[in-house]
Amino acid sequence: MESSSRHQLPPSKQKMPSQRNEWEGPYRLLFCSSKGDKAGVMQQLMEGVDTNLADYDKRTALHLASCEGCTEIVVLLLEKGADVNFMDRWGRTPLSDARSFGHVDICKILVAHGGIDPMGIESQAPCCEIDSTEVDMNEATLIGEGAYGEIYLVKWRGTEVAAKTIRSSIASNKTVRDNFLKELALWQKLRHPNIVQFLGVLKHADRLIFLTEYLRNGSLYDILRKRGRLDPLTAVAYALDIARGMNYLHQHKPHAIIHRDLTPRNVLQNEAGRLKVTDFGLSKITQGRDVGYKMTGGTGSYRYMAPEVYRRESYGKKVDVFSFALIVHEMFQGGPSNRGEEPEKLADKRAYEDSRPHLPSIVYPEPIKKLLQDCWHKNPDRRPTFEEIILHLETMEGNLQQRTMGTYCRCVVL
Template identity: 75%
Template structure:
């Protein structure tokens, strides 16, 4: 177990929870976040500000959808009392009752039904994922848009809508054990509902190939954006970091077992039409099965070397904090405009980080002091010293609030001080 001196962040975590500052950002994200976390005071605060209980995100998901997914009975009761639409429909046709039934939240189902809630989808909670007949998808005019860990990604039309079709190579899909593992992970993915998670749509019924569909985000990946425009200004970088942290916190807080991404990279973070980031590609993620939630015994050597945590490279047992390490490297790139040491091989970089404790440089004029401190904590060589994503969210909200206050008090926003 790490000492308190070694893990300075641990002594501050209790303080940060007591001093948590939630920033009223653009869009419905705080209301949704509080609803999904069961934060009744936060929900009340947002509604008292005048935020509508029916305000929806880009995916048309309301706070009632989130609370119904997460089993937050008190929040569901509060939202219904405040006038939330019991039959609001998200972009996939799901009502709050659809989600409550899918997750077997019987008490919430009863509450929603008493208020007139309906379930147009009638999802079977024992078989939660949907199979899509391949004739519904136009596979003739599909366009190659990328290559994933196990196959190609195509832009296709499904019922008139652009979606992403991810194909699994035959060498992988032909292995019954591997295929079964993929199908189990895809069934899990479909149950996930969060504004910062790419939505899974279904698996094609195809005799020869394994193909699954997800929502298509036309603005591309964070990696593409960094290549085109370079480094972000601090408000944008912190706002994007919050998007990623919120999506990852949702995965890590999944019950009964947390979901570890294990391949969190800029290529696996996509930008939606509303200007928010969503985490995608859980083909490499696993559900931790160990009873000891602090130490998951998993095989190493998985994921992209440049963003790999040292303990994974060393093929040691590891846990959720491997994603925190990868997250820190992504945030570093957003401030810098891309990865450091681009001419050095990715595996060599991973080796140096694992055995020489090498880390990217933190140039003073690019990174606010609070960001530098957060990055040092997130990529700490001792996994136990890294903060949770819940703690990261709190710190980032405080940092963003400070940046916004400084920007608002600045007499001139077009001047550069040299």
């Protein structure tokens, strides 16, 4: 993405949110716009929320509605004075997003209101290829190792980004390499506050490297290792971040994106405290119906693996819901259960003995306990969708906030 257009970004009238739940208060306008909730959008606008309110990535309600194909919301926001050419931090306007996702009718509406697409032809490119001379890998700092290769911290156009190398055994196979590039091309089009942003691909003769935004706070795995058990309000807020990112992937059109390897290591935290899901672009894309994939039991991490995957059965989006439940369990407990047991043995017990982690009431509030039991149900069809999970978590968060405020008020009075 060209950085030359960034100076055109209009100054935001809103300060960055300081609370963990960034979809509460005025930021609910963004959530409602992305969901096509016209009544919710109207309510927020009537309460005086700025139509050009932007999130951490400088994406407005009009960006999100254009991206998701919510035509009614686009029309409403424009009528209420939304800036048709507001640019996000990648220099994309709402028209750029509408074109990327093929929303022809919305494109016509935006153009009629003076919308422009500064990305032009570049936004239609199958994959953003970056000249290898722009990144000096000799100056790279090794910061980790992923399932496909090493991860480095590098400088690109003056910004620190993460460079993920793909092992030569993968990159040297032309068929695998081509399929891998197709996966990354999909990733390029995705935009959501709770997913890690893909920036482009560096092509070398001997290896394949792709760049993503760098989240310096590390992974949820790191957070739990340092902090241990999280307080309920923080755990629920983190769970909401993950659920919103996953819901965006699962509702991707025309085909849902299944992560298949959702673990604490694949959930990163930015400086604002927001969690973002990563490495989803390396997973398979469902074709047609939300069923039919088979994958080996070795795919993904055994500790977070759904029973149907371990048994090498057909699977769908609900494998990610199972993994999500185990992650939430860890946030309340402070780490994985049965730490001393081999992950593959755990997966085997869950698949064939219906074994699940313990949920002592002293640690797990009843609503969380019920949600986890539903999410790791042995029957995938009985597990809730991430959209349903979000609604449950929002209710829990509201109740927890009220209790926290009530406790605070009592302390002040005393």
